[in-house]
Amino acid sequence: MNVVVCVKQIPDPAVPGQLDSDHTLKREGKLILDESDSYGVEMALQLVDKAGGGEVTLISMAPNAEVSGLRTALAMGAAKAILVSDDALSGADSLTTAKVLAKCVERAGEVDLVLTATESTDGYTGTIPAQVAELLGWPSLTFAKEVHLEGGTAKIQRQTEAGYDVVQANLPAVVSVTAGVVEPRYPSFKGIMAAKSKPVDQVSTSDLGLDAGALAANQSITSVTAAPAREAGEKLEDDGTAFEKVVEFLDGLKVI
Amino acid sequence: MKIWVYAEAEGDKPTTATLELVTKARELGDVEAVYVGPNVAAVTPDLGAHGVTKVFSIDAGESLAGVIGAAAVASLVEAEAPDLILFAQSYDGRDAIARLSVKLDRTVITNGTQLAVDGDTITVGTAIFGGNTLVDTKFDGAKPCLAAIRPKSFVAEPGGAAEPEVVTVGDVDAGRAAEAKILERHVEEREGPKLEEATIVVSGGRGIGAAENYEPLVEELAKLLKGASGASRAIVDAGWVPYSKQVGQTGKTVKPKLYIALGISGATQHMVGMKGSDNILAINKDGEAPIFSVADLGIVGDVHKVVPKLIEALKARG
Ligand SMILES: Cc1cc2nc3c(=O)[nH]c(=O)nc-3n(C[C@H](O)[C@H](O)[C@H](O)COP(=O)(O)OP(=O)(O)OC[C@H]3O[C@@H](n4cnc5c(N)ncnc54)[C@H](O)[C@@H]3O)c2cc1C
Ligand SMILES: Nc1ncnc2c1ncn2[C@@H]1O[C@H](COP(=O)(O)O)[C@@H](O)[C@H]1O
Numbered sequence: 001m002n003v004v005v006c007v008k009q010i011p012d013p014a015v016p017g018q019l020d021s022d023h024t025l026k027r028e029g030k031l032i033l034d035e036s037d038s039y040g041v042e043m044a045l046q047l048v049d050k051a052g053g054g055e056v057t058l059i060s061m062a063p064n065a066e067v068s069g070l071r072t073a074l075a076m077g078a079a080k081a082i083l084v085s086d087d088a089l090s091g092a093d094s095l096t097t098a099k100v101l102a103k104c105v106e107r108a109g110e111v112d113l114v115l116t117a118t119e120s121t122d123g124y125t126g127t128i129p130a131q132v133a134e135l136l137g138w139p140s141l142t143f144a145k146e147v148h149l150e151g152g153t154a155k156i157q158r159q160t161e162a163g164y165d166v167v168q169a170n171l172p173a174v175v176s177v178t179a180g181v182v183e184p185r186y187p188s189f190k191g192i193m194a195a196k197s198k199p200v201d202q203v204s205t206s207d208l209g210l211d212a213g214a215l216a217a218n219q220s221i222t223s224v225t226a227a228p229a230r231e232a233g234e235k236l237e238d239d240g241t242a243f244e245k246v247v248e249f250l251d252g253l254k255v256i
Numbered sequence: 257m258k259i260w261v262y263a264e265a266e267g268d269k270p271t272t273a274t275l276e277l278v279t280k281a282r283e284l285g286d287v288e289a290v291y292v293g294p295n296v297a298a299v300t301p302d303l304g305a306h307g308v309t310k311v312f313s314i315d316a317g318e319s320l321a322g323v324i325g326a327a328a329v330a331s332l333v334e335a336e337a338p339d340l341i342l343f344a345q346s347y348d349g350r351d352a353i354a355r356l357s358v359k360l361d362r363t364v365i366t367n368g369t370q371l372a373v374d375g376d377t378i379t380v381g382t383a384i385f386g387g388n389t390l391v392d393t394k395f396d397g398a399k400p401c402l403a404a405i406r407p408k409s410f411v412a413e414p415g416g417a418a419e420p421e422v423v424t425v426g427d428v429d430a431g432r433a434a435e436a437k438i439l440e441r442h443v444e445e446r447e448g449p450k451l452e453e454a455t456i457v458v459s460g461g462r463g464i465g466a467a468e469n470y471e472p473l474v475e476e477l478a479k480l481l482k483g484a485s486g487a488s489r490a491i492v493d494a495g496w497v498p499y500s501k502q503v504g505q506t507g508k509t510v511k512p513k514l515y516i517a518l519g520i521s522g523a524t525q526h527m528v529g530m531k532g533s534d535n536i537l538a539i540n541k542d543g544e545a546p547i548f549s550v551a552d553l554g555i556v557g558d559v560h561k562v563v564p565k566l567i568e569a570l571k572a573r574g
Contacts, residue, residue: 131355133433140433142322163442168437230549235543235555235556
């Protein structure tokens with residue numbers, strides 16, 4: 001069972017985001033593993049473990065040959081990584097990113113399953129999983145809150161507006177997992193040490209056989225403005241009678 | 257401008273998100289719909305009442321709707337030449353727009369909250385950084401343009417009472433993607449109004465302390481106010497309540513007349529899903545909690561003290 005996990009390396013979400021002069025998200029400084037992808041990494045490790053063989057390969061597209069986030073996922077137990085870092089990809093749209101990631105899957109060799117998160121924390125386009133699947137010509141099982149592999153198939157519980165559906169497809173397939181699908185492990189000290197020497201295959205778009213010139217985003221930002229701020233109203237400390245104030249407020253709105 | 261809406265239904269009715277898109281599209285051009293699902297005859301009248309003149313229909317059977325939908329649209333695009341195809345930012349809508357973008361080799365703009373057409377130029381507005389910054393992005397490439405719009409971005413209103421023509425799309429070839437089959441469908445029980453459609457939403461966060469407090473505090477208050485109960489992601493991830501209750505960036509967007517936040521800190525990802533409410537009431541024991549910056553009435557206090565008294569008082573009024 002060989003599993004590829006898409007892992008995005010992103011600016012620390014705890015630091016308020018900023019846009020560069022070309023309106024793309026500032027990505028200078030250290031990037032970290034997108035927490036949403038730590039679920040995919042954990043899921044992959046558990047599935048390979050259950051299958052009793054195979055390995056977990058990470059794939060990532062990131063600027064400046066960034067590996068910090070990959071090292072975190074390698075420390076969790078992934079075997080190796082493919083990293084695409086190419087200035088030609090700055091400002092790439094989701095389709096371009098998906099084309100790069102699909103080529104990485106092909107480069108990874110025999111692959112039974114590709115795992116992604118449902119959306120990235122910084123970009124949240126939310127389309128890359130099914131785009132990668134379509135590029136590979138594979139089925140996609142999206143929004144999984146449970147994943148089981150049995151007899152050459154993947155079976156998931158797929159989140160729906162009303163509840164969930166049980167959906168099954170033959171492997172190889174792409175599965176996008178929701179946060180909470182499994183509890184990600186913390187890298188152990190041994191894992192962190194081992195991660196330092198695990199192989200990271202650094203490739204450019206041309207190594208992947210992609211023509212960087214043909215990867216135009218076909219969209220452009222025309223304006224960036226501050227959203228009108230909402231005014232705060234009255235704020236008061238509860239002295240045991242605040243509920244009366246609430247009743248008054250509800251009365252005023254004519255909702256009781 | 258010919259605009260297509262990727263129509264979804266729940267039961268026999270188009271979803272509200274679908275009708276919102278149709279209403280907006282009608283303002284900008286001629287609207288046709290592609291509906292993937294059963295019972296097209298039941299779904300069509302509402303689409304027509306909102307301005308759809310033609311419905312392309314295909315039943316996905318047990319396959320995933322988005323997969324079949326993308327293949328169906330791809331098979332029609334050349335002959336029908338729509339300029340813009342709109343999808344709701346929903347599970348199936350996301351599957352469909354993603355697969356279609358590859359089939360047509362088109363960029364996508366997702367998470368839209370605004371849409372404008374100026375001559376031939378189509379621009380989508382999105383909100384980033386928790387809704388603090390608005391970004392307009394225009395399409396540069398060939399038509400059709402593909403955009404996914406967040407529910408509640410527009411208001412659905414009937415208009416243009418057409419009897420839409422229904423065109424049945426024959427079998428489409430979705431390749432191996434069609435191998436994904438739905439084996440079982442589980443519908444979670446819900447009491448009271450739908451979260452996205454309720455006039456009042458009462459949401460609970462980690463501040464309610466434990467899963468067993470959700471029912472007596474959040475659900476009870478919601479029930480008394482004839483509203484729906486919601487949640488922050490913190491308590492969804494903790495497994496206290498199902499994901500269908502989550503409000504925020506990765507959950508539902510709600511715009512009720514009144515939103516009540518109980519023990520919710522007000523992270524940007526939560527606020528982006530509820531900031532558009534007409535009125536906001538927050539109860540939080542931390543006077544510095546960001547939720548107070550958007551609250552019309554903020555009570556700095558313990559939910560375990562304030563809410564039971566409030567419930568008592570509301571019950572006493574009968
Ligand atoms: C990519 C991404 C997407 C996300 N999407 C969403 C989303 O869709 N929706 C969402 O909600 N979050 C989302 N989040 C998570 C978000 O960042 C916050 O972590 C989450 O909203 C916090 O939930 P909370 O307010 O319940 O918990 P906390 O932030 O832990 O806040 C709990 C609050 O309760 C108060 N409190 C504690 N005890 C009491 C008491 N007895 N009485 C009154 N108040 C009390 C505390 O003062 C505190 O303010 C997302 C995060 C990421 C990274
Ligand atoms: N640059 C990237 N490198 C690796 N994986 C990515 C990248 N961008 C997106 N992904 C994967 O695709 C998922 C959806 O991303 P998005 O469509 O950008 O919201 C992410 O959660 C990741 O699992």
